[in-house]
Amino acid sequence: MNEDFLIGTYTSKTSKGMYAVTLNHDHQQLENVRLVAASQKPAYLQQVGDRVFVIKQDGDLGGVASYQLKDGQAELIDQKLGAGAPPAYVGYDQDRKLLYSANYHKGTVTVFKVASDGTLTQTDEVTHQGECGPKPEQDAPHAHYADLTPDKRLAVCDLGMDLVVVYDVSDDGKLTQASRYQSEAGFGTRHLVFHPNGQVAYVLGELSSKLEVLKYDAETGSFSHVQTVATIPTDWTAHNGAA
Template structure:
């Protein structure tokens, strides 16, 4: 069966915007990579259940969100929500409340938009983070992630101040702070994912190249640290930045990407959600794997290498979690985000 996949990219060199391709769920083959929409550096994408595509949009000195109707083959631009300054780094859709959230790395903000019946956006609220950290990259707040918790709060991750915010969200799209978790200084949190039961969260530290296991209290929205492990080899001394993190649907494995070491790390989980062991580090066969994805049936993993303009496909063993290289030379210009069409 062929499934559509979408690539968000930078447009600094050769890329023109958002690309789509066909993915064969039986063989893992990727074919017919083609330009879907011409837009400036759509580094993150989110597709709603109504088939409205929301993409990061960058223009001269301005940034925001581009809104497209997407029919599975073509994307038709219907709105651009643009403001002065940098574009956001993350986009997420709240289907239940019909809201959209963005996290802006350079501005240090979380912004909330209501989604109209036709998919267009109107801003309803914004949160400005404050603070900094000890590393050069932590000169101020740098929001890198904003998405829902399993109990429908909003969790926002600030790489700049080593904080994770939990917000209550009203039906009208207003935020109220419920809790703040502080990591070890210099951790540089980037993305967070949750276990199926919503009781455990996995927080990835870009600057520290570490993965923390957190307990989540749905009553209060508070996180507490359980343990922290490394995503890279102990003897790796060159630059590395952890980037993306995903869990297998069965809750048995966590996958993270390393930019610098240029690898995917595979962690086996214990029954209580703790890290049992890191079972694999495998090359992404390219440079700077900012994102990756598990295929819908989780039989394959696809990584995107931003600096070498290629995607890499692995076969995935569902029992062991281990990856086996299948294809490494799929041409995609400046790939960043990878997502499958539902």
């Protein structure tokens, strides 16, 4: 039994872009690594059938792009680029055909409508503003993750603000803030994953190397704290970043 999957990469050294690789389950090996799209810094991607939505950079421009998988290659359909660094994350909304991006450097969350042919149209953008954490890396808001809750709201992790913001999303791709969950100062909120029951989320702090367990209230779209767990020993003093 073989299984193919895609890998997004940084391209500052030897990598050339987006790759496919085959997992051979019988031999427990990764095989047949091949470049499917030459691209600058496609660091994160979402595959939906034969479509791929990926972070895109072109020199001093950054944004998102859509690709079509065909005959072992990924063909560019559309890209939306703007001045500055590319996003850190892309999330896809199958029901509403929306693409979300979180831009670490700009502190922005951007929404795009995905047409049936894969082309992209921006529908909204919010810029995080407010007090940031005490760590050197928290010099400004840094949106790092933007993806759906089980009830189809949008949860955004902001590493700079130690914050999870939940947005209501309209069918035409407009965001309205529903709630804000504030972690401890210096937590460095980076990423979250929901439990299959849809009522609990696990939030990872990059700068603190801690994991928070949160209860999710679908009626209000809000989080409440249950538990905080360290991922490193209490006497650890060297640098560590949780991802």
